[in-house]
Amino acid sequence: MADGAPHARCHCGAVTTGLAAYPDEVTECNCSLCRSYGIRWAYFNAGEVAIPADACTHTYAWNGQNVDFHRCANCGCMTHWLPRDSLRERRGVNANLMPPGPIAGCRVRKVDGASRGRPRT
Template identity: 40%
Template sequence: MVEGSCHCGAVRWRFDGEPDGATACNCTVCRRYGVLWAYDYEDEAIHVSGPTRAYVRGKALAFRFCPHCDCVAYWLARRVQDDGRRRIAVNLRLAEPDAVAHIPIDHFDGLDTFDDLPRDGRCVVDYWF
């Protein structure tokens, strides 16, 4: 299990199990936020709590922030899938460094191609230190 919280502690998330990767996306939003995402489904592996405010980007995503300290905590898909599940991704930068340091980085080209790029051997620790 991995846990994270915003700076003031008002917003929290829990990832049951361990993410198989931390996604660094270069889209116009994610590159500005500097986030590293871990994905699953709402109330399955990922559980969130606390008050948030949203920045809604188009029809697909709502980025959720702490209304007090403004940390980007997670994004939530705006639509439920046909199977009734909703995609969610938490910001691994809100976890304690030792808990996520070894997780490999996945690169996603959200700016141009929307392709997953090959892993280059770097882990979260390589992005932080």
């Protein structure tokens, strides 16, 4: 990945995900999982994110277990989620791991996942 290319990087750098572009919008969800992680998500289609094939992550699945939440095995940052159904295009990347400058002007979309008991995926 070229220097300065859009990316999300965990604290230690072991899981650095390339992005087609920085998002225009980030989502804050108030469900118990998103609140616990203190996360803001940016959503992408499969072709717009390059997650390193050798990324060493641990995963957590919850509720309907439709997606796996990945965190860096070294520094523990939640980095992204991936759908278990390989036909699903949508995936989420932790926007808090993107450089603050390029996403400073993003719209913030608030999602009431708490009332549904699950995160917005």
